[in-house]
Amino acid sequence: MLIRRAADIRPSEITPESVFHGRRALLRAAGFAGAAALLAPALRADEIPGRYRRLGTLRSSPLSVRETPNRFEDITTYNNFYEFGLDKGDPAANSARFRPRPWTVTVEGEAEVVGRYTYEDIIRPHPLEERISRLRCVEAWSMVVPWVGFPLRDLLKRFRPTSKARFVAFETVVRPEEMPGQKGRTLDWPYVEGLTIAEAMHPLALMVVGVYGVELPAQNGAPLRLVVPWKYGFKSIKSIVRIRFMETRPPTTWSLAAPDEYGFYANVNPRVDHPRWSQATERRIGSALFSPKQPTLPFNGYAAQVAALYEGLDLVRNF
Amino acid sequence: MPTLRQVRLIGKPVVFTAAMLPLAGLVAGAAGVPAFQLGANPVETIQDTTGIWALRLLLLTLTMTPLGWLTGRSWPLQFRRMLGLFAFAYAALHFTNYLLLDRALDAAEILADIGKRPYVTIGVIALTLLLALAATSTAAARRRLGRRWQALHRLVYAIAILACWHFWWQVKKDVTEPAVYASILGVLLAVRLGRHARLRGYRL
Numbered sequence: 215m216l217i218r219r220a221a222d223i224r225p226s227e228i229t230p231e232s233v234f235h236g237r238r239a240l241l242r243a244a245g246f247a248g249a250a251a252l253l254a255p256a257l258r259a260d261e262i263p264g265r266y267r268r269l270g271t272l273r274s275s276p277l278s279v280r281e282t283p284n285r286f287e288d289i290t291t292y293n294n295f296y297e298f299g300l301d302k303g304d305p306a307a308n309s310a311r312f313r314p315r316p317w318t319v320t321v322e323g324e325a326e327v328v329g330r331y332t333y334e335d336i337i338r339p340h341p342l343e344e345r346i347s348r349l350r351c352v353e354a355w356s357m358v359v360p361w362v363g364f365p366l367r368d369l370l371k372r373f374r375p376t377s378k379a380r381f382v383a384f385e386t387v388v389r390p391e392e393m394p395g396q397k398g399r400t401l402d403w404p405y406v407e408g409l410t411i412a413e414a415m416h417p418l419a420l421m422v423v424g425v426y427g428v429e430l431p432a433q434n435g436a437p438l439r440l441v442v443p444w445k446y447g448f449k450s451i452k453s454i455v456r457i458r459f460m461e462t463r464p465p466t467t468w469s470l471a472a473p474d475e476y477g478f479y480a481n482v483n484p485r486v487d488h489p490r491w492s493q494a495t496e497r498r499i500g501s502a503l504f505s506p507k508q509p510t511l512p513f514n515g516y517a518a519q520v521a522a523l524y525e526g527l528d529l530v531r532n533f
Numbered sequence: 534m535p536t537l538r539q540v541r542l543i544g545k546p547v548v549f550t551a552a553m554l555p556l557a558g559l560v561a562g563a564a565g566v567p568a569f570q571l572g573a574n575p576v577e578t579i580q581d582t583t584g585i586w587a588l589r590l591l592l593l594t595l596t597m598t599p600l601g602w603l604t605g606r607s608w609p610l611q612f613r614r615m616l617g618l619f620a621f622a623y624a625a626l627h628f629t630n631y632l633l634l635d636r637a638l639d640a641a642e643i644l645a646d647i648g649k650r651p652y653v654t655i656g657v658i659a660l661t662l663l664l665a666l667a668a669t670s671t672a673a674a675r676r677r678l679g680r681r682w683q684a685l686h687r688l689v690y691a692i693a694i695l696a697c698w699h700f701w702w703q704v705k706k707d708v709t710e711p712a713v714y715a716s717i718l719g720v721l722l723a724v725r726l727g728r729h730a731r732l733r734g735y736r737l
Contacts, residue, residue, distance in 0.1 A: 302574070
């Protein structure tokens with residue numbers, strides 16, 4: 215399969231002629247920018263509390279986007295994880311009792327290799343990479359996150375899915391004692407999600423175990439979560455305990471809760487509005503108070519890599 | 534029981550200061566005071582805070598008259614105008630934040646929102662009506678309008694219903710919170726209906 219990268223030169227990257235001819239002035243300005251850049255990484259490392267275990271050496275992924283990641287604090291205090299409560303601050307506030315170890319993942323369905331695996335069994339064979347991805351929430355806000363993980367397809371291939379495996383279903387853990395949001399019936403627990411096998415085998419689909427070089431905090435889906443960056447955030451299921459290869463399309467939590475508002479595909483699409491709000495623009499978390507929203511890109515900016523998955527599919531009807 | 538003088542010299546300044554506190558918190562947050570941080574999404578924090586306080590103050594305004602009946606005192610009535618004007622002020626900030634920070638004054642997008650999204654439409658209608666009430670809240674306007682003033686200001690019931698509806702419709706999943714506010718409004722309206730019926734001699 216040919217993996218296409220985004221076109222290397224975007225129109226936004228082309229230097230305007232006037233700037234090109236003003237190179238000396240630009241170099242002077244770059245001197246100041248360079249000094250600022252030297253300060254930035256130090257602030258970044260300082261921000262991560264010592265209680266998070268570092269994940270060792272990571273290779274940096276060629277699939278990373280060239281955008282500045284959000285602050286660790288924003289990524290870990292502004293979360294949608296209804297298992298811990300409805301407000302954005304609830305997952306960070308209510309997850310202290312959550313125990314990400316020991317952890318077991320059940321693999322079942324249309325595959326030659328099935329069974330129960332510990333977290334360590336799952337991750338041991340895979341070299342970890344740091345991959346900076348865009349995250350676009352269906353609520354029209356976005357972040358840039360330096361995830362740590364490995365391609366989902368490398369994991370799935372180990373189970374040798376059969377030719378009947380047309381979909382992959384995922385399930386989040388149910389532990390009401392540790393996840394207070396599960397004591398109510400906000401959603402039907404367990405949270406379930408799914409992908410077509412082609413989506414799951416796409417190199418952009420990432421199995422994630424960490425963020426900013428440390429193990430995933432509970433509020434971000436410890437210890438094992440999915441990141442499917444060209445889809446709305448709710449597809450990127452957290453705290454996974456079950457992976458099932460299926461012949462038929464699996465049910466997914468949000469499309470069960472509100473079928474007219476959330477579909478199975480949930481690809482980021484500025485042309486298909488949510489019934490109650492526009493998806494044309496997004497607010498980048500961490501941007502200045504007076505900065506306008508930015509335009510949302512088809513497939514969250516990953517169209518060059520993933521649009522081929524949906525050739526011939528009506529993306530308005532299959533939202 | 535408080536005298537009119539006490540209401541004017543103590544009650545009103547206290548209520549005025551209290552009603553300013555949510556706004557003061559937002560201003561402190563925007564200015565970077567650590568204890569009042571606006572969080573990862575400040576625009577959303579401002580939107581939600583001004584919106585919920587507009588609704589709370591509106592319901593509080595509607596509580597004053599029944600409170601007067603309940604206590605047999607007239608002092609609660611003295612606070613209606615101030616609370617109502619604060620409800621309007623927070624609603625206006627709520628809308629301004631939406632126009633300015635959320636939508637960056639993009640006229641096309643704003644008009645599309647108002648036309649296409651029912652909860653925005655409802656909110657704009659409620660605010661427009663509230664503006665009419667705020668504009669006619671002075672003693673002079675009251676004298677000028679005479680009997681029509683009362684009729685005009687009965688719109689506050691419709692505004693409160695629209696405000697609860699606006700809140701209900703923009704929630705993604707869990708409607709518990711809007712349901713609580715709608716129930717409070719339900720009680721406040723039912724109390725009025727009950728009294729109205731009783732005064733007219735209907736049997737309930």
